[in-house]
Amino acid sequence: MNDSPQGSVEITLATVPSLNKMFRFQWEKAQDCYVLLYPEGMIQLNGPAGEILSLVNGVRTVSCIIEAIEAKFPDAGSLSADIFEFLNDASAQGWLK
Amino acid sequence: MSNSPCNGSPSRPNLGQPNEKSHGQPLWLLAELTYKCPLQCPYCSNPLDFSDFGGELSTQQWLDVFQQGRDLGAVQLGFSGGEPLVRQDLIELIGGAHEMGYYTNLITSGVGLNERKMAEFHNAGLDHIQVSFQASDESVNNMLSGSKKAFNQKLKMAREVKAQGYPMVLNFVTHRHNIDRIDRIIELCVELEADYVELATCQYYGWAFENVEQLLPTRSQLERAERITNEYREKLAAAGNPIKLIFVTPDYYEERPKGCMNGWGQVFLTVTPDGKALPCHSARMLPIEFPNVAEMTLQDIWDNSPGFNHFRGDSWMKEPCRSCDEKEKDFGGCHCQAYMLTGDMYNADPVCSKSEHHDLIVNARNAAETVVDDPSQFTFRNERNSKVFAKG
Numbered sequence: 214m215n216d217s218p219q220g221s222v223e224i225t226l227a228t229v230p231s232l233n234k235m236f237r238f239q240w241e242k243a244q245d246c247y248v249l250l251y252p253e254g255m256i257q258l259n260g261p262a263g264e265i266l267s268l269v270n271g272v273r274t275v276s277c278i279i280e281a282i283e284a285k286f287p288d289a290g291s292l293s294a295d296i297f298e299f300l301n302d303a304s305a306q307g308w309l310k
Numbered sequence: 311m312s313n314s315p316c317n318g319s320p321s322r323p324n325l326g327q328p329n330e331k332s333h334g335q336p337l338w339l340l341a342e343l344t345y346k347c348p349l350q351c352p353y354c355s356n357p358l359d360f361s362d363f364g365g366e367l368s369t370q371q372w373l374d375v376f377q378q379g380r381d382l383g384a385v386q387l388g389f390s391g392g393e394p395l396v397r398q399d400l401i402e403l404i405g406g407a408h409e410m411g412y413y414t415n416l417i418t419s420g421v422g423l424n425e426r427k428m429a430e431f432h433n434a435g436l437d438h439i440q441v442s443f444q445a446s447d448e449s450v451n452n453m454l455s456g457s458k459k460a461f462n463q464k465l466k467m468a469r470e471v472k473a474q475g476y477p478m479v480l481n482f483v484t485h486r487h488n489i490d491r492i493d494r495i496i497e498l499c500v501e502l503e504a505d506y507v508e509l510a511t512c513q514y515y516g517w518a519f520e521n522v523e524q525l526l527p528t529r530s531q532l533e534r535a536e537r538i539t540n541e542y543r544e545k546l547a548a549a550g551n552p553i554k555l556i557f558v559t560p561d562y563y564e565e566r567p568k569g570c571m572n573g574w575g576q577v578f579l580t581v582t583p584d585g586k587a588l589p590c591h592s593a594r595m596l597p598i599e600f601p602n603v604a605e606m607t608l609q610d611i612w613d614n615s616p617g618f619n620h621f622r623g624d625s626w627m628k629e630p631c632r633s634c635d636e637k638e639k640d641f642g643g644c645h646c647q648a649y650m651l652t653g654d655m656y657n658a659d660p661v662c663s664k665s666e667h668h669d670l671i672v673n674a675r676n677a678a679e680t681v682v683d684d685p686s687q688f689t690f691r692n693e694r695n696s697k698v699f700a701k702g
Binding site for chain 1: 411413
């Protein structure tokens with residue numbers, strides 16, 4: 214269902230990503246993870262994916278998201294490459310607009 | 311997906327994997343709010359004897375069930391039926407479920423819907439509307455639904471669903487009377503700007519089983535439809551159209567059974583209008599005593615009831631399933647199908663070519679090659695016909 218490369222946006226530091234309105238993002242206690250909900254389906258997100266998407270709100274820039282994640286995990290070193298990779302992936306999946 | 315009341319193939323079990331223990335969480339709660347429906351589709355997945363099951367859960371009982379389901383980990387809630395719009399308290403049920411944190415899906419024929427209700431549902435927190443169609447043109451649609459006005463109403467409502475900003479799934483149940491028009495069906499869905507389209511070939515349960523001869527397409531009809539769907543997929547993707555076409559083949563043309571419901575009592579929980587809890591929406595036909603939500607908590611039902619534990623694990627299996635190296639994959643297939651076709655729900659699903667009853671499936675395929683299309687042969691799903699099947 215999520216194999217569509219259409220509508221993907223190119224991610225740069227200045228991009229302000231927001232969630233495609235097809236999806237709802239929320240914390241699921243029973244799954245112990247963040248999930249994306251869409252018509253009759255659910256994508257369970259791993260820890261890092263959930264952390265990043267929780268900062269995607271249509272206001273923050275990518276640069277701002279990277280800064281926030283690096284501040285939250287100071288021992289992890291530079292995370293920008295990983296975050297770019299994930300956001301590009303999420304965009305290709307049609308999760309972002 | 312599908313959990314469409316309009317046929318009900320378990321089409322998109324895209325809900326993660328069952329976990330290691332004997333059963334997972336009921337991620338999907340399907341609330342069949344009522345058996346009442348203004349349409350009479352001859353492939354309805356409701357039980358033939360639906361008129362025998364009187365009474366519907368109250369608003370408060372449904373809200374209690376939703377909360378218990380949510381506490382068990384359910385996240386997707388489908389409002390289904392019958393036609394769920396018949397319930398006068400639908401907006402309260404939507405609002406309650408939304409506040410509990412469910413992703414709420416309204417699975418409807420669109421008959422009984424209007425702009426105002428749709429906007430009210432949106433405000434109450436409804437996430438998604440699935441509209442079912444019977445065909446791409448008015449006359450076939452209306453013939454199959456038993457309603458003269460249905461088609462235009464559906465078109466109008468599908469346009470309104472998009473205008474109000476909902477994601478939209480269009481569900482076309484396909485069969486020998488409409489599958490040759492698949493190109494027109496897809497074009498209609500594109501025109502209506504559907505986000506997902508389920509081109510779901512009938513699954514033969516309930517009324518569809520009763521009408522299987524007049525519904526089952528031939529192999530060449532099916533192959534042609536799948537080829538055309540693939541051509542449209544390529545064409546639409548190349549044009550940058552994000553529409554997703556989901557093609558569901560009938561298992562009668564498979565050699566191995568489907569892993570029905572992702573396993574018995576693994577991710578799905580259906581509650582019928584009168585409160586029976588079922589592991590799938592067809593299971594009511596089986597000679598198993600299923601619990602009622604008015605008498606047991608959902609947790610107790612899910613974890614401990616004999617009904618939900620009946621086909622968990624593989625100790626129930628006979629040959630050829632017991633020694634089969636694919637038993638972890640398909641769990642022996644569909645017990646309802648085994649029961650309907652062989653009279654023994656412990657048999658392997660006869661779709662499997664290893665089943666000694668597989669000839670029943672082969673015979674049905676052969677019959678599809680020679681049967682004459684004759685809609686007058688349909689047994690339509692309505693109260694009068696249901697009484698013939700009902701005991702009471």
